[in-house]
Amino acid sequence: MRRLRDLSFKYKIPLRGVVLALLTALIVTASMLYREYEGLKQDLVTTSGHLARVLANTLVTPLVHDDVWRAYEIINSPFAAGVKEASPQTAELIMILDANRRVYLATNPRQYPMLTDPGRANPDFYELWQDIEGLRQPGTRVVERAGSPKLYVVTPIIADGIRLGTLVIGYSKDAFAPRVIGLAKGAALAMLAALAILLPASWYWARRFALPLTDLAQTMHLVRETLPDPADVKVYESRDEIGQLGAAFKAMLKGLREKEALEKEVVFSERLAAIGRLAAGAAHEINNPLGGMLNAISTFKQHGNEDPLTVRTLSLIERGLLQIKDTMSALLVEAKVKSHPLSRQDVEDTRTLVLADAHRKAATLDWENGLDERPVALPSTHVRQVLINLMLNAIEAVEPGGRVGCRIAPEGGSLAIVVTNDGGYIPQERMEVLFEPFATGRESGHGLGLWVTWQLVHQLGGTIIAQSEPGNTSFTVALPLPEETP
Template structure:
């Protein structure tokens, strides 16, 4: 069973706003109806009190002189003098009771004959017609008879402070019920109009309030074994609580992403270092017998029989062994002695050396060299790094593609960017890109990037890769000699 707490905030907040609007409108409508009914009752009571006191004071003399006809004219006077009075403000009938609770006079003698008990015609008033007439109030009172659809205004008729009778004015509750239904109908209509106006605004603002929380929830749900890129997280930052929470979350995600990258770099560096030690050990073990075999072939070619078939076979063996030697040499990248500084002449030499490769595939090779003078770093090693990066870029680029070389520096480092629009490198393969014999294309030995990585490590630098469709960028950062002294 679905509970409200399990409903998404996208629906929960607008529903709560709608419920709040409905409750508020209902309460306001109820209060207005209640106050309107009370105002109507107060107006009726005030009007009846004024009329009752006037009639009661006028009836003193006729009752004292036992002038029934004049008393009858007095009780009929309100109906004759105010014929156009609103029905909800006029009495249905008026009774004058004597001290024995008998009808003395009434404006409706057919219903209430003289000297009769009014309880016979009006049972709801029976409670107040006990003998002796003690229940009657000494002062004017309004009595609501629960068992009757009527209100009674009871006004004592006094002469010299002695009660000589009681004026009973009956008012129907029907106008109240009609007014109540009318007010309730108007209140319902007004409530519906208010809801029609406020609910869309409530839903809109509710969704606006829920949207940042939902964005934050969706962003948090993306955190798993692999952290998302902080640039992919779109959260609204503001100075309220939700905005500050979003800002803190993005900062935390950035720190976690940086930590993950550092951990990955450490793992990659450890793995490459282990592979380097293994490769160096294997290469040294291969070099010993390899050198002996090459010396033996060289000695045989100088002093052995000059048989053409034998010489051809030996040449094939020698080329194969030399290829093995070159491969092994690639695995044994070692720091070399310092050479002259790297300058613009080296850049020109590099462009000349790679020109045949650009012409072969008709590649648009552009250069951006932000250097003026020689740089205090080994030109031999930097040349090898740049040549290998360019050859790797040319190999990955399709015919008529584009390769861009950018060389620049700051106060401490020399930077080399090589950008191509060739094949995209999947993210899961970037971690293994600089391992030996790892090639992403057919025909590659997988040693070019390995050599680059080894040289960059020896120079105390850093190499990074960023790859996306139609753009792959290798960036090498090399410390300049003397910059950290």
């Protein structure tokens, strides 16, 4: 039982359909058979009633004349055609009982010899007596004894009010059997034919009903640690309950996916922010002693010391300290520097700057400057820095003769900067740490370019998205424009 309940709807619903179809077929067949059986019995009662009346009338004269042979011919006439086929309408026995309840004549005299007590050959007759005795008027009576396989039609033979004898016609209910079996066979065939249509149809419909459910169940199984790829989510499109369920599931997946993306974004931003804070803190702690050290060296130089070894050593130290200072200032991106609003010319200047590098790599530069003559309310220094960083990275990434694209245009309430290249793509594991400092995979550079870019974009309240696939890598920056200030 339990295992049946555990069965997949894929099988359970079709099986239910099949069981229903079978049950329907059986009930219809059974009721047909029952009706047919009752009809047969009714027909029998009607025809035997006619037969009995005709025989009873015809038998009067032979009985009055004691013409045994004539009477025998008459009661045998229903069998005279020589039809021995067991039809339910064919009497099994026709008997005339005399007034003393003895056999006057029977169609099968071997079983019921003349002048004998019929009850000895067939105990049914002992029970029939009361019915036979009760008959005083012409007419037929159908007598059915429980437990007896026979049906008797009893008719008094009456002439001028005198009871000459009794006509008993016996029918075997067994004779119904071949007919009923024949009907049952026919009905079974019809049932099979109906099932041949019903079963595949019910199987098909049930499968169609079950499949969306099983698909949904399978898709739900896919939701574990990771969300399934939208391409793998098969949902039945309809407005019925299953369709609603699928739509709700799809919406839920979408929500989950957005939440996941948001969480990733938050984690990402927080990590970068933490790194930024750490870097700023470290830079600050380093910059103070560093300034002191550089001042000391400067002072020492002014006092003049001719010792060449000391001078060389100090200048080595000074160079190292200056390099640390450079790195620190790069780490510590400061966006608070005032600068004029970004103009179209600023962008064109940047183009001139990177053109030399592009030429060196024989790369094609697709430049699209969507700014008009009106300046944009964004600090030009920062935007140019971002643009230069992204362009140089792009030119660096392409193969010689490759293609680099840049498009700058105000879009809605922000400035969109899209830098593309057709160089090698950035693998997924690098994408995760792309904007972190010193995360570069390259030999050259200090690996702070994208970190600085991110910091700048972030400080300007914008977003930067990197997308990379073979043959196309793009960085999309959106910088929100401040509210229009006239």
